[in-house]
Amino acid sequence: MNSLLRRSIFPIYSNTLKISCRSFADAPIKEQIDKIVKNNKVVVFMKGVPDAPRCGFSNAVVQIMRMHAVPYDSHDVLSSEDLRQGIKDYSNWPTIPQVFINGEFVGGCDIMLQMHQSGELIEELKKVGIKSALLTAEEAKQKEGEK
Amino acid sequence: MSIILKPGVGNIHRNMATIAGVIESKIRNKLISQLEAQHLDVINESYMHNVPKGAETHFKVVVVSPKFEGLPLIKRHRLINEILKDELENGVHALSIMAKTPQQWETSDQVVESSPSCRGGFGK
Numbered sequence: 001m002n003s004l005l006r007r008s009i010f011p012i013y014s015n016t017l018k019i020s021c022r023s024f025a026d027a028p029i030k031e032q033i034d035k036i037v038k039n040n041k042v043v044v045f046m047k048g049v050p051d052a053p054r055c056g057f058s059n060a061v062v063q064i065m066r067m068h069a070v071p072y073d074s075h076d077v078l079s080s081e082d083l084r085q086g087i088k089d090y091s092n093w094p095t096i097p098q099v100f101i102n103g104e105f106v107g108g109c110d111i112m113l114q115m116h117q118s119g120e121l122i123e124e125l126k127k128v129g130i131k132s133a134l135l136t137a138e139e140a141k142q143k144e145g146e147k
Numbered sequence: 148m149s150i151i152l153k154p155g156v157g158n159i160h161r162n163m164a165t166i167a168g169v170i171e172s173k174i175r176n177k178l179i180s181q182l183e184a185q186h187l188d189v190i191n192e193s194y195m196h197n198v199p200k201g202a203e204t205h206f207k208v209v210v211v212s213p214k215f216e217g218l219p220l221i222k223r224h225r226l227i228n229e230i231l232k233d234e235l236e237n238g239v240h241a242l243s244i245m246a247k248t249p250q251q252w253e254t255s256d257q258v259v260e261s262s263p264s265c266r267g268g269f270g271k
Contacts, residue, residue, distance in 0.1 A: 016191060030223065041150050047266075054266050055265065056262065056263030056264050056265050057243075057262070062246075092225075093225075093228065094235040094242070095235075095241060095242060096234075105221075106221070107221050108224075109243070110224070110243055110244050110245070111221060114220060
């Protein structure tokens with residue numbers, strides 16, 4: 001019975017999967033971006049990849065994320081002209097990198113740097129359930145001091 | 148006497164022109180007139196990037212304006228992006244922004260840090 005059920009359900013499942021994959025590729029770039037930023041807590045659109053950024057501004061954002069040990073989804077706009085223009089239109093922001101938290105456009109390199117320096121980034125991350133490594137380190141230091 | 152002086156003045160102007168490019172001047176004028184900027188730096192950082200000499204592709208602007216009062220950072224940046232829309236669509240490829248209110252500027256150390264160095268990702 002169990003195997004029968006599996007056999008009859010599986011084709012349906014794999015069909016819907018195929019359909020949804022195809023529609024994802026065909027969907028206008030705006031919808032694709034919408035899905036990306038809504039399905040991930042933190043998304044970075046950048047030039048290059050985190051291990052090899054191809055722009056100083058993108059690299060700065062990667063370094064900030066690394067300092068806070070933020071898990072994030074990254075997309076290389078140099079790999080797709082559609083994405084490169086699409087993301088600018090989507091957020092109405094003319095430059096790369098672009099950072100999204102919880103589906104909301106937060107800013108580019110300058111804003112991320114300022115949020116990092118002011119401590120605001122730690123707060124924003126907290127709101128989406130991400131604890132910054134800098135906060136963890138700070139707390140450990142305080143505990144050490146109390147001993 | 149004034150005739151003798153004139154060539155000298157002209158030279159200064161010509162030198163200025165090679166330093167401050169056409170786009171740089173446009174950016175300066177737009178920001179001063181539309182934001183009533185009390186302090187303004189327009190820094191051409193293109194030389195730090197993989198572009199031809201004298202290019203005007205990468206800029207940093209430091210704008211101190213009373214119009215930023217009460218606006219969060221992102222709205223200040225959007226305001227500047229909007230004012231410089233034409234430039235950003237036509238050749239200006241990177242724009243780093245420092246936007247402060249006069250009061251913030253007064254109490255800050257007024258140091259403008261230079262932008263991160265290029266990593267060769269200049270595509271088009």
